[in-house]
Amino acid sequence: MTSSALQTAVTEIAEEMAAREDRGDVASYIPELGRIDPRQFAISVVTRDGEIACGGDCDTAFSIQSISKVFTLTLALGIAGDRVWNRVGxxxxxxPFNSIVQLEREKGIPRNPFINAGAIAVTDLVLAGHQPREAIGEILRFMQFLADDDAIFIDxxxxxxxxxxxxxxxxLANFMKGFGVLENEVEHVLGVYFHHCAIAMTCRQLALAGRFLAHxxxxxxxxxxxxxxxxxxxxxAIMLTCGHYDGxxxxxxxVGLPGKSGVGGGILAIVPGKASVCVWSPGLDVTGNSHLGRIALELLTSRLGWTVFGPGAV
Amino acid sequence: MTSSALQTAVTEIAEEMAAREDRGDVASYIPELGRIDPRQFAISVVTRDGEIACGGDCDTAFSIQSISKVFTLTLALGIAGDRVWNRVGxxxxxxPFNSIVQLEREKGIPRNPFINAGAIAVTDLVLAGHQPREAIGEILRFMQFLADDDAIFIDxxxxxxxxxxxxxxxxLANFMKGFGVLENEVEHVLGVYFHHCAIAMTCRQLALAGRFLAHxxxxxxxxxxxxxxxxxxxxxAIMLTCGHYDGxxxxxxxVGLPGKSGVGGGILAIVPGKASVCVWSPGLDVTGNSHLGRIALELLTSRLGWTVFGPGAV
Amino acid sequence: MTSSALQTAVTEIAEEMAAREDRGDVASYIPELGRIDPRQFAISVVTRDGEIACGGDCDTAFSIQSISKVFTLTLALGIAGDRVWNRVGxxxxxxPFNSIVQLEREKGIPRNPFINAGAIAVTDLVLAGHQPREAIGEILRFMQFLADDDAIFIDxxxxxxxxxxxxxxxxLANFMKGFGVLENEVEHVLGVYFHHCAIAMTCRQLALAGRFLAHxxxxxxxxxxxxxxxxxxxxxAIMLTCGHYDGxxxxxxxVGLPGKSGVGGGILAIVPGKASVCVWSPGLDVTGNSHLGRIALELLTSRLGWTVFGPGAV
Amino acid sequence: MTSSALQTAVTEIAEEMAAREDRGDVASYIPELGRIDPRQFAISVVTRDGEIACGGDCDTAFSIQSISKVFTLTLALGIAGDRVWNRVGxxxxxxPFNSIVQLEREKGIPRNPFINAGAIAVTDLVLAGHQPREAIGEILRFMQFLADDDAIFIDxxxxxxxxxxxxxxxxLANFMKGFGVLENEVEHVLGVYFHHCAIAMTCRQLALAGRFLAHxxxxxxxxxxxxxxxxxxxxxAIMLTCGHYDGxxxxxxxVGLPGKSGVGGGILAIVPGKASVCVWSPGLDVTGNSHLGRIALELLTSRLGWTVFGPGAV
Structure with missing residues (x-):
């Protein structure tokens, strides 16, 4: 694929998305997110060769929310290794993303690190006895390092x-604490959790930060x-099976790719060996995933033959 | 990869599996399956070029059980197209594979075509008003055609x-019938379902039958x-997210590949663009999937770099 | 209380109920019940002294449905004694009355004998290896004996x-059979179950049949x-805690009395030491219990001071 | 019944209980309760005429825990009337007493006021915008008033x-708050809740406090x-259907009486028109109710014919 072919696909998709009326609903349960203009859309693709194709508002920062869970999991695996899997499945x-039913049935062990309970358990491992402020700083610096951009900040x-x-x-956090799944104080863990969810990044930055997963x-x-x-x-693998909650x-x-969505409307998707992709549109579908973001990824992967499930990807 | 490298890997894995003491437990809830000798193991790989590498008991027929669900889904999609997705998620x-809880919560619509309830709903679509005998014949002939082997039979x-x-x-079937999810008579649907689960095939035959999914x-x-x-x-994609029940x-x-297991101890795995693989060992783990089968696949994919989640596969 | 006071209360309540517009919805899931005229209402009270006060259509036979569960439980306790409680909680x-979720969680043991699953398990104990026809006959004769009326029949x-x-x-029955909770063949148990639910009785007959529970x-x-x-x-006690499903x-x-409802619109209520009461009106509320029947009982017990929860009853 | 007959029964039961080896397990999840000596037992009965029969350690104060829920419900009904039932079923x-599953299914509305979630919702209504300290004081004074004893205190x-x-x-409290079921701040509500559960009373005091429910x-x-x-x-009525959690x-x-248990090992039982009874023994059964307490009540009601379900009570 020539670089112009990629940019052409990205540009076309951004235009198609701009023209659509169906945009989903902006997450309202976090008041600060409820004010975002739903007409925004962005897409960024970073290839193995370092080419960056961008379309739409791809230098507008948005709240990465649950996409941060991919990176805190990466950090926790570095800190605790496979002990992570004693705390989360x-x-x-x-x-749904915030269900507590499963926790009661399975003694406080969240099913996976990408539902809220699981990400809180992972955050507890990243905190690991340090001060919340230090852990927040470490996570932020990790994002800045991966995207090679010190301008990334927490909103x-x-x-x-x-x-x-x-x-x-x-x-969720108190429930897990009652089962002994969290080691640190609940409010400390939540403090770190709320802050890493509140990291603000652009599509371009997130696509850059995801490169290591593709390569x-x-x-x-x-x-x-x-x-x-x-x-x-x-x-x-976990992104593919668990990255979009009950969707x-x-x-x-x-889409046929590993991906992780956030209620801020972003989705990070990985094309193994080829590219790291980020899309963003604030309106969500009923499963809490970006409505246009998912459609844009479906178009992109269909046009470029990017899927892990067929020879097209190989 | 040279053909001898593949055969060497397969032979080594068959030898390693033969030497292991941990074999899981043979499914006992179907009395006829409970009598199988747990010491058996087989592995077959068919590449794009038509090379077939075999190890262990790979010409011993076993009960394919839930692996048949991949093929009845394929048939149902051919018959009913996307209407399949009105009946199953x-x-x-x-x-677990046989849970009825989810059916009650979701009005009789099974979550996916690879849990028992979902496969029964798919079988109802394959039956489609015909006589059970005809539907059973059609499914059997489809397997014989895919594996190019008329010797395949129903036990x-x-x-x-x-x-x-x-x-x-x-x-499960009556429960769905109560919600109007099945169109045919419950006993007719179950008759077809029990028969396609009872198809007997060898690892070699199943690997051959799976080729179209890889290519x-x-x-x-x-x-x-x-x-x-x-x-x-x-x-x-559905095999990857749903092919092993709650495992x-x-x-x-x-393993990092799309796969589908059966309680007979078989697993069919697909390496997109590269190969179709079948392993078999009758002992199951706690999630009802072949214990040694999964381990063998993990070894195979690790040695050959076969995974959909990394550049190794690409 | 003089006998005329009781008859006056019963007559007034029947008149009040006749005048009401809100009648609930007739059960539609059993087609034969769906045809019943919802404007009917009946009430019968039999006191310790043998006085019978009647109002409305109290000699119209209706389908007793789940009220039969009180009597099959009584029979099963006579046949199996406390072994009943090994099969049902x-x-x-x-x-709700027909939920299967609890059965999965609790290994096929129904929570109580008055939900459908529990009554099916009780019916299995009454069947006890006999022919379905014999068990059906025994249950019918028991009802005829208790009401002292050979005209009672099965519709x-x-x-x-x-x-x-x-x-x-x-x-439900197959699910319990899978857990080994039923001893007889599923279709035999269901045959007896469907027949005892289809016993037709009048309010007068049911109030007479319930006397032993009051005395x-x-x-x-x-x-x-x-x-x-x-x-x-x-x-x-079980009628009071479990007699109206999730209502x-x-x-x-x-109402403050032990009672058992059926989807035919009947309710049997017991005033310990004082009286046996039956009301009937075919329209049901959202929990599947007779809408006017419950209101009529509330009026009756309020006017007569009949409650097990206050000195009025004592 | 003569007064000596009651005292004889009470004395005998206290002796029988003292001799038993099976005592259940003291609640360990509240560390302060885990230190209680399990060999203690007490029983107090207050009749309509004011007779008080006591046996065992009936002037030893214990933590009333969930028995307080009867009294906060009484207060909340006085404050909010039937609006209580908009918040709790x-x-x-x-x-079990602390399950969160039901809350998720039913949008944060607890099933009844006697499970933990329900009692927390009731406490929110008692708090009603006041300072926690004032609400705690009001509840404590209510208990002192009912038992006519200013010595009652909070541990x-x-x-x-x-x-x-x-x-x-x-x-539980945060979960309900997320559904808008609690009006006050979570920590304020919990502060009041933990304090009213920590009221310390003797069996004699609790039996006195319960009189209004019997009369x-x-x-x-x-x-x-x-x-x-x-x-x-x-x-x-609610005590009878919901007073002992899943027991x-x-x-x-x-036992056949309305009753409310606490994990401190106390049970308050009401004999309508006749008596108020309190038993106490710290060891609990698997459903979290006092093991010997329930047995003692069963003996008492059996000997005296006290049951709401038979003419013996009437």
């Missing part, structure tokens, strides 16, 4: 907004190894 | 054994198109 | 209608002991 | 112990009306 949940208004209204996450754990432009090849593949099967069926 | 269930003792003890499946829907040796490339990819996440994490 | 279910059209459409009950297990006019005093009390708490709160 | 839960160590370890209750809402020795007769009956059916079946 690796199976799809068959439930404190979003973090405060989530803290003020995060009753469901507080319930055997290595940032291809520097050759720097972030994680082992096996670990990169396994994070991709994970649908995403695999339609 | 595409999401992982987060529950009627297994079918009778399942019919006599299949109370749980009978409960864009086409049987590579003949160029015959079984399904469209898009449909082949989507069946693979699907684990299989994706460890 | 004594706790409210917190679920075979209702039984056939339930058999033809009883997919949910067939699912320490004894039919007061003859002194004949049907069950021990302790067993009569305990059946009343049992509401019934206890509003 | 009246149905048995079919679940602050128990309250602190519950606060420090009450993760599950904190999860149409009136304290019989003074004629003072605490609640209307209808409300007293209805509180009794409520069993308690109704064996």
């Amino acid at each position: 690796r199976e799809p949940s068959g439930s 404190r208004n979003v973090a405060l907004s989530e803290n003020a209204t995060g009753f469901n996450n507080r319930a 055997n754990g290595v940032r291809p432009e520097t050759g720097y190894s972030v994680v082992t090849p096996e670990r990169a593949r396994r994070i991709n 994970s099967g649908e995403f695999a069926y339609r | 595409r999401e992982p269930s987060g529950s 009627r003792n297994v079918a009778l054994s399942e019919n006599a003890t299949g109370f749980n499946n009978r409960a 864009n829907g086409v049987r590579p040796e003949t160029g015959y198109s079984v399904v469209t490339p898009e449909r082949a990819r989507r069946i693979n 699907s996440g684990e299989f994706a994490y460890r | 004594r706790e409210p279910s917190g679920s 075979r059209n209702v039984a056939l209608s339930e058999n033809a459409t009883g997919f949910n009950n067939r699912a 320490n297990g004894v039919r007061p006019e003859t002194g004949y002991s049907v069950v021990t005093p302790e067993r009569a009390r305990r059946i009343n 049992s708490g509401e019934f206890a709160y509003r | 009246r149905e048995p839960s079919g679940s 602050r160590n128990v309250a602190l112990s519950e606060n420090a370890t009450g993760f599950n209750n904190r999860a 149409n809402g009136v304290r019989p020795e003074t004629g003072y009306s605490v609640v209307t007769p209808e409300r007293a009956r209805r509180i009794n 409520s059916g069993e308690f109704a079946y064996r």
Whole structure:
């Protein structure tokens, strides 16, 4: 594929998305997110060779929300290794993102690191006895490092907004604490969790940050190894089976790539060996995933033959 | 990869598996299956070029059980097209293979075509008003065609054994019938279901039958198109997210390929663009999937770099 | 209370009920019941002294449906004694009458004998290896004996209608059979179950049949002991906690008496030491209990001070 | 019954209980309660005439825990009337005392006021915008008034112990807050809740406090009306159907009286028109109810013919 072909596809998709009327609903349960203009759309693709194709508002920062869970999982695996899996499972949940039912049935062990409960358990491992402020700093610096951009910041208004209204996450965290699954104080864990969800990034930055997952754990432009090849593949596997809450099967069926969505409307998708992709549109579908984001990825992968499920990807 | 490298890997894995003491437990809830010797193991790989590498008991026929669900889904999509998705979902269930809880919550619509309830709903679509005998014949001929082997047969003792003890499946089918999800008579649907689960095949035959899923829907040796490339990819996607019941996440994490297991101890795995693989060992793990089969696949994919989640596959 | 006071209360209540427009919805899932005229209402009270006060259509036979569960439980306790409680619990279910979720969680043991699954398990104990025809005859004769009326009959059209459409009950029975909770053949148990639910009785007959529960297990006019005093009390206890499916708490709160409803629109209520009461009106509320029947009982108990929860009853 | 007959029964039961080896397990999840000596037992009965029969350690104060829920419900009904039922249901839960599953399914509305979630919702209504300190004072004064004993106190160590370890209750409260079921701040509501659960009373005091429920809402020795007769009956109804968590059916079946247990090992039982009874023994059964307490009540009611389900009570 020539670089112009990629840019052409990206540009066309951005135009098609701009023209659509169906945009889903902006997440309202975090007041600060409810104010975002739903007409925005962005797409960024970073290839192995370092080409960056962008369309739409791809230098507008948005709240990455649950996409941060991919990166805190990466950090926690570095800190705790496979001990992570004593605290959280690796199976799809068959439930909405904030369900507490499964936790009661399975003694406080969340099904996977990408539902809220699981990400809170992972955050507890990243915190690991440090001060919340230190852990927040470490996560932010990791994002800046991966995207090679010190301008990435935490939107404190979003973090405060989530803290003020995060009753469901507080319930999940206390419930797990009651089962002994969290080691640190609940409020400390939640403080870190709300802050890493409130990291603000552009599509361009997120696509850059995801590169190591597409390339055997290595940032291809520097050759720097972030994680082992096996670990990169396994994070991709969890993204594919669990990355879109109770819409994970649908995403695999339609898009056919590992991906992780956030209620801010972003989706990070990985094309193993080829590219790291980020799309963003604030309106969500009923499963809490970006409505236009998913459609844009479906168009992109269909046009470029990017899927892990067919020879087209190979 | 040279052909001898593949055969060497397969032979080594068969030897390693033969030496292991941990073999899981043979499924006992179908009396006829409970009598199988757990010390058996087989592995067959068919590449794009038509090379067949075999190890262990790969010409011993076993009960394919739930692996048949991949092929009845393929047939149902051919008969009913996307109407299939009005009757069955595409999401992982987060529950064991025979759970009825989800059906009650979701008005009789099974979560996916690879749990028992979903496969029964798919069988209803294949039956489509015909006589059970005709539908059974059609499914059997489809398997014979795909594997290019008329010797494939249905083990009627297994079918009778399942019919006599299949109370749980009978409960699932009646429950869905109560919600109007099945169109045909419950006993007719179950008759067809029990018979296609009782198809007996060897590892070699199953690996041959799976080729179209690895090659864009086409049987590579003949160029015959079984399904469209898009449909082949989507069946693979469902296999990856839902193919191992409540162990699907684990299989994706460890093996990294679309796959479908059966309680007879078989697993069919697809390496998109490269190969179709079948392993068999009758002992099951706690999630009902072949214990040594999964381990063998993990070894194979690790040695050959076969995974959909990394550049190794690409 | 003078006998005229009781008859006056009953007459007034029948008139008030006749005048109401809100009547609930007739059960439609059993086609034969769906044809009943919802404008009917009846009430019968039989006191310790043998006085019978009647209002409305109290000599019109209706399908007793789940009210039969009180009497099959009584028979099963006579046949199997406390072994009944190895097969069925004594706790409210917190679920609708036909829920299968609880059965999966609790290994096929129904929560209590008054939900469908529990009554099917009780019917299995009454069947006890006999022919279905014999068990059906025994249950019918028991009802005739208790009401002292050989005219009581089984409406075979209702039984056939339930058999033809009883997919949910067939699912429950097969599910329990899969857990080994039923000893007899599923279709035999269901045959008996559908027939005892299809017994047709008038309000007068049902109030007479319930006398032993109000009077320490004894039919007061003859002194004949049907069950021990302790067993009569305990059946009343289960009626109070479990007699109205997921509306049992509401019934206890509003009416304050042990009672058992059926989807035919009947309710049998027991005033310990004082009276046996039956009301009937075919329209049901959202929990599947007779809408006007419950209101009529609330009026009756309020006017007469009949409640087990206050000194009025004592 | 002569007064000596009652005292004889009470004395005998206390002796029988002292001799038993089976004592259940002291609640360990509240550390402060885990230190209680399990060999203690007490029983107190207060009749309509004011006779008080006592046996065992009936002047030893213990933590009343969930028994307080009867009294906060009484207060909340006085404050908010039937608006209470917009926040909490009246149905048995079919679940353990601390289950959060039902809350998720039913949008944050607890099934009844006697499971933890329901009692927290009731406490929110008692708090009603006041300072926690004032609400705690009001509840304590209500208990002192009902028992006519100003010595009743709150054990602050128990309250602190519950606060420090009450993760599950904190999860429940936050979960309800997320659904908008609580109006006050979560920590304020929990502060009041933990304190009223930590009220320390003797069996004698609790039996005295319960009199109004046995006597149409009136304290019989003074004629003072605490609640209307209808409300007293209805509180009794809820105690009978929901007073023992997932052992409520069993308690109704064996004891046959409205009752409310606490994990401190106390049970308050009401004999409508006759008596108020309190038993205490710290060891619990698997459903979290006092093991010997329930047995003692079964003996008492059996010997005295006290049951709401038979003519013996009438």
